[in-house]
Amino acid sequence: DKSWRVRYMVANQLYELCEAVGPEPTRSDLVPAYVRLLGDNEAEVRIAAAGKVTKFCRILNPELAVQHILPCVKESSSDSSQHVRSALASVIMGMTPILGKDATIEQLLPIFLSLLKDEFPDVIGIDLLSQSLLPAIVELAEDRHWRVRLAIIEYIPLLASQLGVGFFDEKLGALCMQWLNDKVLDMATNPHYLYRMTIVQAISLLGPVMGAEITCSKLLPVVVTASKDRVPNIKFNVAKVLQSFIPIVDQSVVEKTIKPCLIELSEDPDVDVRFFATQALQLTDQAVMAS
Known part of the structure; x- marks a missing residue:
């Protein structure tokens, strides 16, 4: 009409x-x-x-x-x-x-x-x-x-x-x-490697948000433990996470905890693990020089 x-x-x-x-x-x-x-x-x-x-x-x-x-x-x-x-x-x-x-x-x-x-x-x-x-x-x-x-x-x-x-x-x-389990970090020891991988990726996102104190006390120990994982994909992701932590934590934590872990990963049998660990080590050295 x-x-x-x-x-x-x-x-x-x-x-x-x-x-x-x-x-x-x-x-x-x-x-x-x-x-x-x-x-x-x-x-x-x-x-x-x-x-x-x-x-x-x-x-x-x-x-x-x-x-x-x-x-x-x-x-x-x-x-x-x-x-x-x-x-x-x-x-x-x-x-x-x-x-x-x-x-x-x-x-x-x-x-x-x-x-x-x-x-x-x-x-x-x-x-x-x-x-x-x-x-x-x-x-x-x-x-x-x-x-x-x-x-x-x-x-x-x-x-x-x-x-x-x-x-x-x-x-x-x-x-x-x-949607979160009662203790999310407990999945870091889950028998299925995809769960362990998810935790590493989640920690990489949490670190910049949570700040230095919680990163050092709660997140970094989990990442260091994950660096001993038997799965290479997890270990080279650990190297990436450790690299992302360098600007967040104090230089003393980098020298005492992060760098030794990366040195160990740089000697891993897997070529990808060695590559990402070496890349992260170069960044730690640059951070030391800058400080």
């Missing part, structure tokens, strides 16, 4: 018509009509359509929703009108149980995260986030499939950076702690 007010009323109530006419007319006629309303040239119409996206998708099968509605949702998330984006943000996570885990992680969460970066506070809506996004994250974080849990873990840093320390500590901190 030429009148935007008519289209506005249709956008508000189209999902009710879908319930009345059944799946086939909905698929063939009403889905295309709804897609047009989401892209209407009048912002008021787009606001109404965006606010009903979850109710509309509940009527469709997941395949139709992913194929036809999600692309429009992605476009609406960058709409020129902040009110369209706000209407979408208020309902978007209700689509999670409709779309299923794969579509939620691969397509819906990135859209929601883009809305978190919005310049307008009413689009971000932290209170609304608590009601919609967080329950979905908690549910997916406890999924029995490890790939689903991994995908959620990878989104957490972006969420934390957008929402701030206070929100993260209150809402997400406990969830993140659940």
Whole structure:
């Protein structure tokens, strides 16, 4: 219709018509009509359509929703009108149980995260986030499939950076702690070498963040022990970690602990271990000269 007010009323109530006419007319006629309303040239119409996206998708099968509605949702998330984006943000996570885990992680969460970066506070809506996004994250974080849990873990840093320390500590901190074993460093002696490798890599990331005191007291002893590992891949990664510790710790620690360990690794039978150990030793010598 030429009148935007008519289209506005249709956008508000189209999902009710879908319930009345059944799946086939909905698929063939009403889905295309709804897609047009989401892209209407009048912002008021787009606001109404965006606010009903979850109710509309509940009527469709997941395949139709992913194929036809999600692309429009992605476009609406960058709409020129902040009110369209706000209407979408208020309902978007209700689509999670409709779309299923794969579509939620691969397509819906990135859209929601883009809305978190919005310049307008009413689009971000932290209170609304608590009601919609967080329950979905908690549910997916406890999924029995490890790939689903991994995908959620990878989104957490972006969420934390957008929402701030206070929100993260209150809402997400406990969830993140659940992903850690009670004693992470105990995995340094795990029989499977991939666990031991993971610990070495984790320590390389922790050192610069934790500072000299904790690095020396908690992390460095684990790395020194790992330098005796029977797996060459672990040992040359140890050499890399020890090299990364040089700017963090005092020069006395470098001379007393790090350098002797690297000297021992530089005499290892494995060529890669010797290479990375020698490279790290050169850096220790440069550090000594600089000091």
